[in-house]
Amino acid sequence: MEALPETKLLRLFDVLYTEGSVTGAAEQLGLSQPTVSIWLAQLREQLGDPLFVRTSKGMQPTPRAQALIGMVRDALDALRQIGGAAPAFDPAHSDRRFCVAMTDASHVNLLPQLLGHLRQSAPSIGFRAGIIDVTLAERLQSGAVDLALGLIPELGAGFYQQTLFTQDWVCLARADHPRIGARLTLSAYRREGHIEIVSGTGHHLLENALRHARVTRPVVLELPGFLGLSAVLETSDLLVTVPRQTGETLASRGTLRLHPCPFPIPPFTVKQHWHTRFHQDPGNRWLRHACMALFGTTPAARLQPSPA
Structure with a gap:
């Protein structure tokens, strides 16, 4: 008999404990009674105990089942939390500390606006302006730096980049x-x-x-x-x-x-960069959206992984 996923067996254990009958469990789970009986047999084999036995009052749990029900329900609750939506980031109440790596030119151009926005919309958030150097890729990957702003062509595979504006x-x-x-x-x-x-x-x-x-x-x-x-x-x-x-x-x-300038100099694009590890992180996403709202000027800002 093919082994069933543990989640299904845990769910069957919980429903059988509550319903006290194979028929009731089958109705709750949307399964046939023979299927529930097969699943119950697999549970009994894995745990080495009858778990539920027929009595005049229905399927009653054995002492082993009574000892396990708390752990089973805790496990199901944990699985539901894991499978649920990621926790939202609330900037108004968060005390998270962000680090944005930027050039000293960005200290002149971008930092005052960014800090002003953070102080207004996220007053308890801490902020640190980091440097751009040869360790930047490692610091972005580890999470020591949340975001990097600038012209940083050396960042390779494993990073996202999004154009903010063009500079001449x-x-x-x-x-x-x-x-x-x-x-x-x-x-x-x-x-x-x-x-x-x-x-x-x-x-x-x-x-x-x-x-x-x-x-x-x-x-x-x-x-x-x-x-x-x-x-x-x-x-x-x-x-x-x-x-x-x-x-x-x-x-x-x-x-x-x-x-x-009295002679031509090619323009360049200023982008924000972040590591793929933090692409779905709610706080990182909020920070990126804030930077795009403050500094983004391109009609269709490109969001793409950096080239390998």
Whole structure:
């Protein structure tokens, strides 16, 4: 006789204990009486006990069945909970701590909006801005990082990615720069001193574009990131070439002026990335949806696993 799944046998045990008859159990389970009898025989064989015996009062449980009924019902309750819907994530009352890995450019562009949204809709949630480095894939897989925002082409198989927005490039200089008017020319770009931001994948895109356009520029200052950039620009005659969103944020105070780049630089897409382990996690899903609502600008944002 082919063994039945344990769930069916546990259900039969519980119904027989409650109904006290094979006929009643068959009706409850939507089975024929011969089928119930076959299942009961299998139960008896597996447990080495008659379990239920016929009496003048119907099928009565043996002491062994009485000792097991509590465990059987606990097991059925546990199986029902496992098979039920995943618990919902309630941001208004959750005290979960999220970590989002991002570049320091995102600290300028994205972090204020994201933190403001979290403080309003999830006041008890903790938040940490993590770094993007060679350990990122491992930290996303382990759950130490929930989400990563940026241009991160090195993340391979096992990760989902979703496009948030596309970035092109702009130049920044102080608003009262003595040699640059309303329009930055290519000759002025070649002539003026520059600040170079040497971190991140975007730096390589800019360097490749400069080589392709055969544009040289005098680099006066190299910075590892955007910290202090606006203060240096405001107090010098230097230029910097940055992604548009960063430039617009830094220029919003009015002391710096935004200029179109005088040579072509290919745009790039900023995406959010997460590991497949957490694709169905309710909290992770809520965080991703929040980032898409805040930053998503593409009409049909792509959701796909990263290429192998």
